[in-house]
Amino acid sequence: MEYTCRNCGHSWNSGFFNNKVCRKCRGIPSQVWDLVKVVLRLAIPLAMVALIMNWVFPKAFRSVSATLVAAVDSRTFYAYGPEAYTESVLKGQVKGYYTLTQSRPAFAEIVDSAAIVKAKPGLVLARGQTFRLQALSRHGGDVWGAAEFYQGDTVKRMFVLLPRSWEQSVDPYDMAKTVAAYRSRYADFVRKRFQVTAVAAGGAAEKKFSEEHPDYFPVPDMGDSKTKYFAPKASQGAIDQVNAYFLDQLNIKRIVLQSEPDYKQPELKLPEEK
Numbered sequence: 001m002e003y004t005c006r007n008c009g010h011s012w013n014s015g016f017f018n019n020k021v022c023r024k025c026r027g028i029p030s031q032v033w034d035l036v037k038v039v040l041r042l043a044i045p046l047a048m049v050a051l052i053m054n055w056v057f058p059k060a061f062r063s064v065s066a067t068l069v070a071a072v073d074s075r076t077f078y079a080y081g082p083e084a085y086t087e088s089v090l091k092g093q094v095k096g097y098y099t100l101t102q103s104r105p106a107f108a109e110i111v112d113s114a115a116i117v118k119a120k121p122g123l124v125l126a127r128g129q130t131f132r133l134q135a136l137s138r139h140g141g142d143v144w145g146a147a148e149f150y151q152g153d154t155v156k157r158m159f160v161l162l163p164r165s166w167e168q169s170v171d172p173y174d175m176a177k178t179v180a181a182y183r184s185r186y187a188d189f190v191r192k193r194f195q196v197t198a199v200a201a202g203g204a205a206e207k208k209f210s211e212e213h214p215d216y217f218p219v220p221d222m223g224d225s226k227t228k229y230f231a232p233k234a235s236q237g238a239i240d241q242v243n244a245y246f247l248d249q250l251n252i253k254r255i256v257l258q259s260e261p262d263y264k265q266p267e268l269k270l271p272e273e274k
Helices: 028-056 058-072 075-080 082-091 175-193 203-212 233-247 249-256
Strands: 002-004 011-013 096-100 104-107 123-125 130-139 142-151 154-162 170-172 197-200 216-218 227-232
Touching (some): 123 142, 123 154, 130 154, 175 233, 197 203, 216 233, 233 249
Antiparallel strands (some): 002 011, 096 170, 104 123, 142 154, 197 227, 216 227
């Protein structure tokens, strides 16, 4: 429906949301608020549809969600090119950590099927190599996995040539379980090396300890919902160093995704305690 403002003479179409307010006569804040209301009107029913779809058709919902996530993830495009990005959008993201069950060649770029026999791979990843799969790209009977791993301290991003039934050549790798194991090692190291005190988490006990021991600090990444650990502030710098050594995400990935068989994590060196 066509409307004309009596104040400024501006004419406009009311549109789908039947807008009867002249935008020329309203300030920018009011227009921004109108835009927010429009977004909310669209978001609420879409959220309800998503919830219903997830409940009634969970498999289809996961597929659509994976496609949408892949579409907005531009890192695959810039790191591995438009073909891998298009494949990830059409097939849905397959990102995750996997371990090879057989050795596989890795190339700097995707090689044409006719040239694979003569092409020399940049690396041959050994059986048992763990890598982070970023995307898949199918070319005829060949499946190329956009993989991320480490060669020493260097991050390598290459295409791993996989068989057509690529799932049969890899095993899923539980990175969350590995991180939990490193966290346990970190906690054991801190308990053995430093003076730590366990206190019931939350409530009066923790508050009382903090008030009576202002020279102590809560140890990060230790304890749970029931227990909290404190250590003297004099040890805080050393404990932070231990925390980074065991729990820094890049350090963990460098070890887990390492392709150099002789690679060893540098030894942890702490300052002498006084």
